[in-house]
Amino acid sequence: MTSGQENGLRTWMGDRQPRLLAVTGGKGGVGKSNFSLNFAIALGQLGRRCLLIDCDSGLGNIDVLLGLFAQYHLGHVLTGEATLDQAIVPGPGDLEILPAASGVQALGKATAAEAGRLLKALAAVSQRYAVIIFDTSAGLGPQVRSLLKAAPETIVVTTPEPTALADAYATLQVVVNAADSAHEAQAVIDSVFTVSNRFLGQAPGYLGFIPKDPAVPLAVKSQSPFLVASPGCAASRAIRGLAATWAGVEPASPERADLWSIFRSLWGNATVALRPAASREKVSS
Ligand SMILES: Nc1ncnc2c1ncn2[C@@H]1O[C@H](COP(=O)(O)OP(=O)(O)OP(=O)(O)O)[C@@H](O)[C@H]1O
Ligand SMILES: [Mg+2]
Numbered sequence: 701m702t703s704g705q706e707n708g709l710r711t712w713m714g715d716r717q718p719r720l721l722a723v724t725g726g727k728g729g730v731g732k733s734n735f736s737l738n739f740a741i742a743l744g745q746l747g748r749r750c751l752l753i754d755c756d757s758g759l760g761n762i763d764v765l766l767g768l769f770a771q772y773h774l775g776h777v778l779t780g781e782a783t784l785d786q787a788i789v790p791g792p793g794d795l796e797i798l799p800a801a802s803g804v805q806a807l808g809k810a811t812a813a814e815a816g817r818l819l820k821a822l823a824a825v826s827q828r829y830a831v832i833i834f835d836t837s838a839g840l841g842p843q844v845r846s847l848l849k850a851a852p853e854t855i856v857v858t859t860p861e862p863t864a865l866a867d868a869y870a871t872l873q874v875v876v877n878a879a880d881s882a883h884e885a886q887a888v889i890d891s892v893f894t895v896s897n898r899f900l901g902q903a904p905g906y907l908g909f910i911p912k913d914p915a916v917p918l919a920v921k922s923q924s925p926f927l928v929a930s931p932g933c934a935a936s937r938a939i940r941g942l943a944a945t946w947a948g949v950e951p952a953s954p955e956r957a958d959l960w961s962i963f964r965s966l967w968g969n970a971t972v973a974l975r976p977a978a979s980r981e982k983v984s985s
Contacts, residue, residue, distance in 0.1 A: 741793055
């Protein structure tokens with residue numbers, strides 16, 4: 701993409717950019733999807749409308765957590781079989797969800813033309829949202845690494861098990877999930893800080909912790925987010941607190957909140973044929 705096209709895209713996307721947040725974790729099964737979904741709902745309850753993009757092509761996706769049957773998904777938007785508006789499904793409250801593409805690494809396999817299509821579609825709707833959240837897959841494949849490098853804000857979810865900390869130190873904010881106590885969460889975060897300082901010379905932020913709560917697996921079984929199924933449970937109280945903290949602190953450098961940088965990083969030199977601003981409303985597919 702040329703700098704002229706990039707400037708054109710910025711103009712086209714408008715001034716009001718959503719905050720872009722990647723949610724990741726050092727290993728599988730640490731609670732990333734439950735966190736992403738319930739955090740997005742909690743932000744919605746605070747008046748921050750979210751689009752949750754499920755980038756995980758494996759099992760246990762956001763649509764499974766919600767018991768949704770989605771006709772279209774991210775893969776259909778990439779190939780042009782569906783528009784973004786056709787693929788986005790409503791979730792609890794004012795949350796909207798772009799379900800995961802089926803098939804391993806569908807995002808990583810996208811061609812430049814497909815990536816351009818998705819980029820244009822997302823750019824066209826981005827002003828509807830205060831926050832766009834990317835729930836990433838377990839482990840760090842190349843495209844997930846690129847996404848994390850480019851995403852302006854990253855939350856890493858970790859559990860108290862030591863193996864879950866391996867990849868946790870390179871990112872901006874940490875949430876300790878399924879901790880037995882605040883004391884245990886603090887011990888985890890202390891060791892993350894020690895490792896980060898030793899190997900990176902910097903420490904991530906600590907957003908807070910979510911307690912281990914039997915209401916979470918029960919909610920998963922009933923295919924309802926725990927914040928909806930058990931709004932008074934300990935995990936729900938915690939995630940509302942984390943969302944309020946996160947929503948209250950805007951990123952220090954707003955110019956980093958750049959949808960384009962994520963896509964440029966994911967798809968390198970993808971060429972996007974931009975249309976003039978006058979035909980903006982016609983380019984949402
Ligand atoms: N705070 C919690 N308390 C108790 N159990 C939890 C908690 N958070 C998550 N779990 C359990 O962990 C399981 C895995 O959660 P989730 O699917 O969100 O993880 P994930 O990191 O997205 O997994 P994957 O790597 O497969 O995408 C859930 O089914 C739930 O039973
Ligand atoms: Mg998941």
